[in-house]
Every structure is written in C-alpha cells, then in structure tokens.
Amino acid sequence: MSPRTPGADLPEHPDFLWRNPEPKRSYDVVIVGGGGHGLATAHYLAKNHGITNVAVVEKGWLAGGNMARNTTIIRSNYLWDESSAIYEQALKLWEGLEEDLGYPILFSQRGVLNLAHTLQDVRDSVRRVEANKLNGVDAEWLEPDEVRKVCPIVNTSADIRYRVLGATYQPRAGIAKHDYVAWGFARRASEAGIDLIQDCEVTGFATDGNRVTGVRTTRGDIAAGTVALCAAGHTSVLTDMLGIRVPVQSHPLQALVSELLEPVHPTVVMSNAVHVYVSQAHKGELVMGAGVDSYNGYGQRGAFHIIERQMAAAVELFPVFARAHLLRTWAGIVDTSPDASPIVGRTPYDNVYLNCGWGTGGFKATPGIGWALAHTIAHDEPHPNVAPFALDRFVSGALVDEHGAAAVAH
Amino acid sequence: MQLIECPWCGPREEVEFSYGGQAHVPYPDTPGELTDEEWARYVFFRDNTRGRFAERWHHSAGCRRWFNAIRDTATYRFERVYRLDEPRPVTP
Numbered sequence: 014m015s016p017r018t019p020g021a022d023l024p025e026h027p028d029f030l031w032r033n034p035e036p037k038r039s040y041d042v043v044i045v046g047g048g049g050h051g052l053a054t055a056h057y058l059a060k061n062h063g064i065t066n067v068a069v070v071e072k073g074w075l076a077g078g079n080m081a082r083n084t085t086i087i088r089s090n091y092l093w094d095e096s097s098a099i100y101e102q103a104l105k106l107w108e109g110l111e112e113d114l115g116y117p118i119l120f121s122q123r124g125v126l127n128l129a130h131t132l133q134d135v136r137d138s139v140r141r142v143e144a145n146k147l148n149g150v151d152a153e154w155l156e157p158d159e160v161r162k163v164c165p166i167v168n169t170s171a172d173i174r175y176r177v178l179g180a181t182y183q184p185r186a187g188i189a190k191h192d193y194v195a196w197g198f199a200r201r202a203s204e205a206g207i208d209l210i211q212d213c214e215v216t217g218f219a220t221d222g223n224r225v226t227g228v229r230t231t232r233g234d235i236a237a238g239t240v241a242l243c244a245a246g247h248t249s250v251l252t253d254m255l256g257i258r259v260p261v262q263s264h265p266l267q268a269l270v271s272e273l274l275e276p277v278h279p280t281v282v283m284s285n286a287v288h289v290y291v292s293q294a295h296k297g298e299l300v301m302g303a304g305v306d307s308y309n310g311y312g313q314r315g316a317f318h319i320i321e322r323q324m325a326a327a328v329e330l331f332p333v334f335a336r337a338h339l340l341r342t343w344a345g346i347v348d349t350s351p352d353a354s355p356i357v358g359r360t361p362y363d364n365v366y367l368n369c370g371w372g373t374g375g376f377k378a379t380p381g382i383g384w385a386l387a388h389t390i391a392h393d394e395p396h397p398n399v400a401p402f403a404l405d406r407f408v409s410g411a412l413v414d415e416h417g418a419a420a421v422a423h
Numbered sequence: 424m425q426l427i428e429c430p431w432c433g434p435r436e437e438v439e440f441s442y443g444g445q446a447h448v449p450y451p452d453t454p455g456e457l458t459d460e461e462w463a464r465y466v467f468f469r470d471n472t473r474g475r476f477a478e479r480w481h482h483s484a485g486c487r488r489w490f491n492a493i494r495d496t497a498t499y500r501f502e503r504v505y506r507l508d509e510p511r512p513v514t515p
Contacts, residue, residue, distance in 0.1 A: 249471035260467040262444075263496075307442040311473045311497045318424060318438050351467045408463040 030196050031075075031203035036210045039236035040068045042390055043228055045215050045251060046243035047071025048080040049191070049376060050368055052198035052209075053383020054241060054390070056114075059205035061384070062391035067207045068237075070230055072214035072247075076195030079245050082313075082345035083376040084268050084290060084302040086281055088125045088186035089150050091418040092141050095401035096354065097148035102398060103381025104185060110380055116197030118189045119295055125186035125281040126155070126164060128330075130175040134286060137417050138181045145183070153182045164280050166333050173329060175287055188281060188292050188300075191376060198383070217254055223363045225255070239390055241366045246311065246346025248369035257360050260407055261348040261370050264305040265315035267323075269342040273297035277333060285417075287326035299337060301327055305347060305373065315344040347372050352412040353419040357386065358395045358403040366390060367404060374419055428504050429482045430490045443479030445469040446491045447511060473497055477511055480504075 042058060044051045047069045058064040071077075087107055089100035111118050129138045138154065145152035157169040160180045169177045203209055210232065217229035218240075227236040242251050246263045274297050283290035288304040303323035306315040320342050328335050350356055350370035355378070357368050368386055371378060385396035395403065406412060426434040451457055451465055470476070476496050481489050493503040493514055503512050 247473070250473050253472075258464070258468050259471075260469070262469060262471050263473075308494075308499075309444075309471065309476060309478070309496050310499060312499055316425065316437055348471075407467045408460050410459075 030200040031209050033211065034208045036068060036070070036208065036213065036230070036232050036235055038234075039227075040208070041066040041238040042241065043067075043235060043237035043239075044069045044241045044243055045228065046245065047075045047209060047211065048078050048243065048245060049076060049195055049198070049379040050245070050371075050382050050386070051241075051243035052076065052195055052202060053379050054243060054368075054386045055202040055207045055209075056198045056205075057383045057387035058390065059202060059207055061387055064387075064391055065206040068235060069202070069207065069209045070213040070215060070228065070235070071209070071211050072231075074211050075199055075209060076192065079345040079347065079375060080191055080195050082268065082343055083191060084292065084300050085188045085191045085294075085376060086125065086186070086283070086290065086292065087120075087189060087377040088183050088281075089377070090125070090127070090141060090145050090152050090181060090183045090186070091415055092144050093413050093415065094148060095413045096415055096418070097145065097150055099381050099385065099398040099402075100378060101148065101150050102384070103378045106380035106384060107189065108185075110194070110197070114197035114201055116193065116200060118193045118197055120187060120189040121295070122185050122187040123280050123292075124163065124182060124184045125283060126160060126167075126180040126182055128160070128167075128180045128282065128284040128286070129178050130284065130286040131178070135178050138179065141418060142181050151183055151185050153184075155180050155182050164278070164282055166277055166331050167282060168330055168332055175329075177330075186281065188294070190295065194379060215251060215254075220255075220362070223361070225362050225365050239364045239366070241368060241386060241390055243368050243386075245369065245371065245375060246348045248348050248367075252367075255360070255362065255365065257362075257367075259356060259367065259369060259404065261350050261356065262309055263311055263346050263348050264308070265310045265312065265344040266303070266305045266347045266373055267315040267319055267342055267344045268300065268302040269320060269323075270294070270301070270340050271299040271334070271337040272340050274299065274337060278331075282330070284326070284330060287330065289323050289326040289330065291327060291331065298340065299334065305349065306344070311346055313344050313346055349373070351407065353415045354413040355382070355402050356404055357382070357399040358389065360404065372419065425499065427480065427492075427501060429485060429488075430504050430506050431486050431488060432482060435482070435485055439482060439484040441481045441483040443481055443489065446477040446479045475502065475514060
C-alpha cells in the first residue's frame with residue numbers, strides 16, 4: 014500500500030466567507046469593534062443606505078468577544094415603550110434574518126419563560142406582560158401548572174428554596190447560533206465591499222476641534238469621515254482616549270455548557286432571583302448563564318464561586334440536571350449602565366457615534382441596533398429607536414430603567 | 424479561590440468580601456450649588472479603568488469593615504490594600 018499524503022482525503026477548504034483586506038488609508042465610516050453590533054451596522058449601512066466605503070476594525074478576530082461568549086437568548090419582553098420599540102424591531106428582523114443574509118443562523122423560536130419566585134416578582138411580571146401586550150409584544154402570564162406544561166423539567170413543587178410562583182412567557186422568543194449570525198453579517202458586508210480588518214487594535218484618535226479625523230491602529234493610521242464605537246465591554250478604553258465620560262462599568266459575565274445530552278429542555282428558562290438562565294443548544298449541550306461578577310474586570314474570566322452558585326440554582330430548579338457534567342466555563346466583559354439600558358447616539362464629537370451599555374443583553378438586539386445605528390450614521394441623526402437612549406439622559410433624568418426585564422443580576 | 428487581604432483580618436477568601444466600586448469619590452462640598460450636569464457626574468459617572476484601579480471593598484462576612492484597594496482590573500491582582508483613613512498609596 015503506497016503512503017498517502019496526509020490530509021489528501023479531507024474535503025476541499027470551504028469558500029472563505031469574507032475577504033481579509035489590508036486597511037486602506039481612508040474610509041467614509043470606520044466602525045470600531047467587529048462583533049455582532051459592528052458587523053450588523055456594516056451590513057445595514059450597505060444594504061439600506063448604499064454606504065460601502067466602510068471599515069470594521071477589530072482588535073482580535075471577528076466576533077471573538079461577547080459575540081462568541083453570550084448565551085444566544087433572543088426576546089423582546091422589556092417593560093418600557095422605548096425598550097419594546099428597539100427590541101421588538103430586532104425580533105422582527107431576526108424572524109427574517111436567515112433570508113436576508115442568505116445564511117443559516119439556526120434561529121429557533123422556542124419561547125422564553127421568565128420565572129417569578131416572590132410575590133413582588135409576580136406583580137412585576139404581570140405588569141410587564143400587560144405592558145408588552147400594549148406594545149404589541151406577545152406575552153402571557155403562566156401559573157405554575159402552565160409553566161410545567163411548557164417546560165416539564167422545571168421544579169414547580171413546593172419543596173424548593175425559591176418556589177416557582179409563575180412565569181412570563183414570550184412564545185416568539187428563542188435562540189440562534191451566535192457564530193453563524195456573525196458570519197452571515199460578515200459575509201454580506203464583505204460582499205458589499207466593506208473591509209473587515211482583524212488584528213487591528215485602535216490605539217488612539219486623531220482629532221481636529223470637535224471632529225475626529227481618523228483612528229490610530231496597530232495597522233497604521235486610518236482616516237475616517239464618521240466613527241462608530243461598537244466595543245461593548247471595552248468601550249471605556251476608547252472613550253478614555255477621546256476624553257469622553259460614559260457611565261458604564263465593565264464586569265465579567267460568566268456562562269458555561271454541559272456535555273452533549275439528548276433533548277430534554279424544550280424552551281428557554283430565565284430566573285433573575287436565583288441567577289441562572291438555561292437553554293439547550295441544537296447540538297445538545299445545556300447552555301447556562303450566571304449573574305455578573307461583582308467587581309469591575311476586563312479579564313474575560315470570573316470567579317469560580319459564581320459558577321458554583323449558578324450550578325446550585327440550576328440543579329434546584331432542574332433536578333434532572335444533577336447528573337450532567339460541566340464541560341467548560343468562560344466569561345465575556347459586559348458594559349453595564351446605571352439603568353440597565355443601552356447608551357446610543359451622539360457624543361461631544363460631531364462625527365463620533367456611541368453604541369454601548371448593552372450590558373448583559375446585547376446579542377438579542379444585534380439586527381435592531383445594526384439597523385438603527387446604520388440609519389443614525391447615514392442620516393447624521395439618531396434613529397427614533399435609539400433617540401431615547403442618548404448619553405444626555407443621565408443629566409436630564411429620563412432614565413429607562415430595565416433592571417427588572419434585563420433578567421440578569423447586575 | 425482568590426485570597427483578599429483585609430487590613431484588619433489578614434488574607435481571607437474572596438467570598439467573604441463584597442465590592443463597593445470606585446474609591447475616593449467624595450460627596451460634593453456644596454450640594455446646593457450643583458448643576459444637573461454636576462449631579463449626574465456625581466451620581467452616575469465612575470471611572471471604568473482597565474488596569475490599576477482604586478476601589479472600595481467590604482469584609483461583609485468577616486469584620487464588616489470597609490477598606491480600599493488598588494487592584495488591577497485586567498489581571499484581578501490586588502496590589503495594595505489600605506484603610507479608609509490612609510491616603511491613596513503611590514503605586515509604581
């Protein structure tokens with residue numbers, strides 16, 4: 014038998030989904046941050062506004078930050094009108110995204126249950142359900158026996174530390190495959206002529222009065238007509254360079270997966286009170302998220318006692334998980350804001366737009382914020398969906414308090 | 424588990440402590456004269472430094488006293504702990 018070339022029997026390398034161009038010296042728009050929000054913004058700049066002289070600069074690899082680390086939950090059951098508007102528009106875009114991108118994203122509308130464990134939880138949840146209905150968001154209040162019908166493995170017995178007193182249910186909510194989402198946006202943006210530039214860290218900004226004229230990067234200086242900051246947990250590193258104060262605090266947020274299991278969990282369950290949220294990915298692993306680590310941190314890792322607490326909560330709520338094995342844990346860096354709502358819009362620089370403060374919940378907004386931020390850049394005017402989330406609300410006092418609906422403790 | 428050095432109790436496990444955010448943020452001297460913008464700065468805006476950060480910690484499951492620490496937010500290493508009546512140490 015003659016020796017074979019190693020790898021000769023492997024299939025051909027699949028087509029690359031995007032080009033890896035050298036940065037040009039100048040672009041109309043430079044988006045800092047090649048995660049979900051940055052890539053979605055690039056896609057809609059090209060698709061909705063015909064703006065393609067755009068660079069997305071990313072210090073690591075595309076979608077390797079929070080886009081690779083989130084628990085992929087998509088829902089729009091937020092309390093206030095301002096939040097409903099942007100999250101519900103995002104959900105409608107999710108519903109047509111696979112077709113728009115021409116790429117599979119495994120969007121699965123399996124519903125989400127937000128559990129209530131105290132009488133105050135119940136009152137807040139019922140209020141949120143009614144607010145959702147008024148805003149055209151699908152929402153129901155479920156009693157414990159109805160919770161058990163939607164998700165039979167939830168422990169709704171009385172013999173539990175924090176009893177399940179009911180849950181809000183959004184049937185149209187669900188999960189998607191986060192990597193595929195990023196790749197789908199990246200592929201479309203690249204096809205449209207937008208340059209996605211990886212391994213390109215912004216180290217400073219060139220300014221002229223109230224304008225930023227370009228970004229300094231590890232791959233050279235790049236002139237920019239407009240700059241959009243989509244750096245999530247690392248936003249403050251950029252705004253510190255610009256001398257802009259932004260009221261976000263960066264925290265590690267941890268998540269974990271079990272080994273692959275047979276399908277046991279038909280929906281998504283979130284519990285704010287006991288700090289765990291769980292779904293089962295298409296492959297079969299249980300995906301669980303925790304509350305944030307309390308201290309400020311940029312290390313993309315957290316403390317193990319947070320994981321232990323989260324597992325204790327998970328096993329109490331889902332006794333069937335007791336024999337599952339933890340496979341791996343990781344952390345992303347989330348930029349939490351004082352009212353648990355995003356900060357989007359103008360900055361003290363005329364041509365710099367901010368998109369941050371999404372905290373623990375940015376993934377679900379990906380297409381919605383991409384749509385609205387692209388509009389904002391193209392028209393040099395905040396899109397109505399992001400206008401309520403301007404930086405100046407912390408001076409005016411017009412906060413959009415979503416700590417209840419954020420569903421992740423922070 | 425990370426050990427945190429309480430200035431009074433010595434090194435104890437991280438779970439005994441709770442976090443108090445940025446240190447050295449004094450209450451305004453003349454609160455009646457502050458503008459909305461200045462109030463916003465005091466109430467909502469804190470530094471979010473990547474690197475050495477002066478912050479407050481509480482030994483909540485121990486001696487229940489507050490102290491300050493210089494901690495690196497990228498490595499999570501505690502470089503210095505000091506009492507509230509001590510000035511912020513100069514770190515190299």
